[in-house]
Amino acid sequence: MNFADKFIYSSNPLVTRIRNIKFLRNLYLRYFKKFDGKIIIYPTLVCNLNCPYCVNKFHGSIHKFDTLPGEEWVKIINKEQRDVILTGGEPTLHKDFLKIINGINSGINIKLYTNFNWTDEFLKKYIKEIKKPMTFYASYHTSSGNPEKFFHVFDKLRASGKFKGSVHTVCPELGEARRLKRLFAKKGIKLAIDDDQYHMFDGCSKKFKKKVNCAKKVFLIAPDGTRFRCVSYMLRNKQPLEDLKVSRLSNPLFSDTCYEYGYCSPCDLLGEINITELKK
Numbered sequence: 001m002n003f004a005d006k007f008i009y010s011s012n013p014l015v016t017r018i019r020n021i022k023f024l025r026n027l028y029l030r031y032f033k034k035f036d037g038k039i040i041i042y043p044t045l046v047c048n049l050n051c052p053y054c055v056n057k058f059h060g061s062i063h064k065f066d067t068l069p070g071e072e073w074v075k076i077i078n079k080e081q082r083d084v085i086l087t088g089g090e091p092t093l094h095k096d097f098l099k100i101i102n103g104i105n106s107g108i109n110i111k112l113y114t115n116f117n118w119t120d121e122f123l124k125k126y127i128k129e130i131k132k133p134m135t136f137y138a139s140y141h142t143s144s145g146n147p148e149k150f151f152h153v154f155d156k157l158r159a160s161g162k163f164k165g166s167v168h169t170v171c172p173e174l175g176e177a178r179r180l181k182r183l184f185a186k187k188g189i190k191l192a193i194d195d196d197q198y199h200m201f202d203g204c205s206k207k208f209k210k211k212v213n214c215a216k217k218v219f220l221i222a223p224d225g226t227r228f229r230c231v232s233y234m235l236r237n238k239q240p241l242e243d244l245k246v247s248r249l250s251n252p253l254f255s256d257t258c259y260e261y262g263y264c265s266p267c268d269l270l271g272e273i274n275i276t277e278l279k280k
């Protein structure tokens with residue numbers, strides 16, 4: 001994690017208090033949070049959990065994208081030669097997930113967001129077949145039930161030497177957060193507690209709808225290989241940008257008028273974003 005990520009994801013109580021001072025947070029988002037050059041890929045928006053706070057449900061339904069096969073993803077990622085973050089949905093549910101990971105050139109770093117709600121069959125295949133190291137950003141969601149299954153997957157990966165990364169959960173209730181931290185600590189797992197992103201970003205408050213110029217530097221790629229300016233637009237298949245099946249990524253900066261500030265996705269806090277309010 002770079003310094004900016006550490007600040008935004010830290011569960012240290014002092015950092016949380018500083019981050020929650022609106023003025024400081026806005027200052028940070030506007031001037032210090034920088035584009036990291038990585039490509040954020042959603043191989044699938046399908047998930048095997050149904051968390052009440054899931055940001056993908058923010059606009060109600062999600063557009064049903066076609067899903068690119070593994071070989072197309074490998075071609076696209078290796079052509080771009082940029083580090084990738086795989087997220088979703090649950091990215092491991094992509095039918096060619098293992099092929100994608102093994103096909104990516106060794107110089108490209110991979111970070112995987114996963115809920116570890118894996119079947120035993122997938123876990124065995126993963127341990128046996130994966131050739132390439134990657135960094136996990138593993139989330140425990142209480143919607144998956146008690147954490148025994150999560151521990152099972154984690155333990156097997158750790159024992160096989162294939163776990164590198166961090167474990168976190170979203171838990172707004174302090175008492176429950178402490179209980180979970182203790183439970184995970186007994187298994188030798190350091191559990192970070194994330195703030196609910198809905199509380200961190202005014203742009204997703206649904207309290208207003210403002211006309212703004214939104215300048216965002218991010219590479220966000222939908223399951224069909226199309227780039228979008230932000231998560232909120234992607235979930236609704238609104239204003240698609242480059243289609244990576246036929247063209248290369250262009251400038252990471254996309255800057256244009258948007259009439260929907262206030263209804264951004266909570267995930268639009270991520271990436272470099274600069275909002276300027278415009279007169280109606």
Ligand code: SF4
Binds near residue numbers: 055
């Ligand atoms: S695991 Fe993630 S993508 Fe799946 S429902 Fe929960 S928050 Fe949403």
Ligand code: SF4
Binds near residue numbers: 203216231232233258
């Ligand atoms: S919805 Fe939010 S993040 Fe997306 S373009 Fe509009 S202002 Fe920017």
